[in-house]
Amino acid sequence: MNRLDNGLPASRPQLHPEGPAHSGARWRMLAVVTALVVAGSGYYGVSAFQDYQSRSNAAPDVALDRGLSTAAGGYVMFRNTAAGEGYGRIGTVSLDLPDGPRRLEDTACDRIYATASLRSCLRTTAGIQTTFSDVVLDPDGNELAAWALPGIPSRTRISPDGSLVASTAFVTGHSYAGTGFSTETRITGVNGKDYGNIEDFTLLVDGGEIAAADRNMWGVTFGTDGDTFYATAASGGHHWLVRGSLAARTLVSLRDGVECPSLSPDGKRIAFKKEVSGTAMPHWRVAVLELDSLDETVLAESRSVDDQIEWLNEGTVLYGLPRDGSSGDSDIWSLDVAGGEPELFIEHAWSPAVVR
Template structure:
């Protein structure tokens, strides 16, 4: 084949590849435009402002398709099915308490990266930290002083075994950062314990020192109680993941892994009474993967997979009643009581 012929083939091939690239770009842009349009039947959303000083509000990540998808939104506690207000702030994960907020944001590019933003009561950024992985859980202590976040270092689900997490705890008064809870001392079954496969996730704070979390090692998970001041955790119970402490500090809601369930969501929602160590299954029998919220001392709120990725439901914490829809197209809610 002559040199001229080779060049003609190269030119034609390059033109074809360019046409494919342009076509795909236009197609992707069209998909983006479609995704940015609100779908009929979705919740009513309007741009607006709010802060962390409000009362009887739920703040959450809006999941409805449209220009406000992934934005931080707010609804009245007594009107969760009504119109919602959305701010420009985008948060993959969010939590707030005591006038402090934590928001995990994504930066898109060849490789998506995430940052942890610490927010003041007016939702203004105070500090920013590299997340170091895909976002999983966030929590703020009742006073607003302590903030915790968990990321996936590898893998993106708790259902399997091929994942690794990293959990950090930050003091927003001194700005001391415990960047990896795996450096904390572990007391397992009353004895010091060390293992290279230890993972922590799902911190929930009782106060600015005492917290609860999940410890995983050797294929098992444990509810642990820890102290930031001593950098120590102690196992309390097996098979308890993503704990969430009740407002009165007496019970913990958590994911209980169902034995033999090999599905993507092998968990059911249970509640542990910390005074009696009695475990109660709630009336919610559908599988879930969430670090639940407490609407009040008697009622849990949690995500169930749905059309817009997840809807929020409520159920009594004492095992009675039945699940009821709180709001559609919402994730990571935080209650301002």
Template sequence: MNRTSRLVVLLVTVVVLGAVAVGATLHAAGRAARKDRAQAGGPAVTSGAVRLDDPHRAFFRNMAWGPHRDEITAVPAGRLSGPRTASGVRCLRFHAAAGTGICLEAVHGELRDSYRAVVLDRRLHALRRYDLAGTPTRARVSPGGRTVAWTVFVSGDSYAGTAFSTRTSVLDTRSWHLDANLETYALTVGGHRVHTADINVWGVTFADDTHFYATAATGGRTYLVRGDRTARTLRALHSNVECPSLSPDGTRIAYKKRVRGADPDAPWRLYVLDLRSLRETATGEHRNVDDQAVWRDGHTLVYSLPGDFGSDLWTVPADGTGTPHLVVSAALAPAFAR
């Protein structure tokens, strides 16, 4: 091969390699652009008036990208994928009942963020604010709207391991009396008072304005406990229960249960406990659920799983039948009128 031929081959090789590089770059850019368009083209959200006492509406934290991300949003109660009306109130965790709301929000500072709990009236106006000792993780309102609770991570950021500490507070919205830390309540397990320093309490769900259920951990085990605000007691009922959620009729608890053989970073499956018989029923959701489920009605559970926008809401029957269904994308922390 003479010199001219070698130059021609070299030139052709350079052109081909350049074309391949340009094509790869355009393909990657196209994929990124399509992804951006998909995210930007998420559920449509418009601003408007939102009332927490509207029986025809359900509420959740909107996770769709755009100016209304993280705002508490109202949708038709019977069609969660319907038109979204954003309130302008941003929350990391949220719950509402009987026209009372609890919003755990971030306060952005120059050096670091802090967090606070905000009690909301039916028009989402702030009634009281309370500084939080850590990162928000759970929030609940009693069915009558009088009592609210919240849980934060004081250290750690996951329930999966053992290196975490929580603080759970309960607030009476009439007297504004605050029990800042439920670990000060008297805990009994198997009829015996527990005095150890390793007690952790999280995930309140209310039976009424005074009585509630929660998770208590001690000695490396977790328990479903029944709490009494007046007596300031926690009584263990059943083991291996986390983030309980009481059914509307007060007879069952939905919860996440650690199962043997699961990934240590994804150890939970969604179960339902009958409070009279203490019989456990596994739901049809076989994926890891790291959430405090909500009862949409007396038969259906709603819970979050990771999605393209951070979180989607799924449903599954509470009686162990059926299969999970995606009910709405780009949503978190639902609340339903009773």
């Protein structure tokens, strides 16, 4: 079957060059940056492959249930980080028994997100030339489309109705912990429409346009109307929560100091990571913002959370944290937004997506 028959593009459209007016100095700078990106991507690919080999060849950490069905009732989909042959693969557990046996699929992802109708799998393919891609899957794990990412996978989200896919990748750098990174975030419609890089949208802060060269956007979360989304827009040391419109191609700032937003199921709140250190080594706390008043509440998790938070339900959020003393391993934690201490939700897991 031709992949385009499913309405999803098989590849991204190419950006148009600016023409012959580039100066020699700019082309030389571009060559340097490109070389650094390629070198950094190659190092990341080798490191990721070594980590994968080490973890996948280790003794299994968890009980598996090949017969666990994802069709009946709700479930959590995630990246399995338990040692054993299923390391890095898509895993699922029942919402009713998150600490029970997990079902593993054959597909491996660096990041996974899912709705009842669609999945987005960001992956790294290590090799002499390491490549990165976003692979779109149906609920049975069949590939519908795939396109290249410009760098290391970072974030992905699907709109609640399964009509839009967003992906963020590092163009330079590999972490949000610092200033030397750049990202590219694109949104694609399941109907085949490519909305492109949201950095090309008009960014409005306090009514004025911000067109600075250091603009950087990441961490999309979708509303339910097929047009509205939220994201982080950064420039000049600011990290604004912005409300985006696909139709108008605009990003309007709502509040400073918000990174990696996640819209609550009722659309009234944003969970996000809040930088509290004020230093070059960030420390992110989990916080919740009321969209009507823009009042924020910093929650009880004291560890630094570098993740795009997922809502388990209206009163609880999920997020991943690296497991102490175990390279390449992580756990998913839950936190009551009304108060209380964090609780371990799924061991040896990363990148949660709640599917009902």
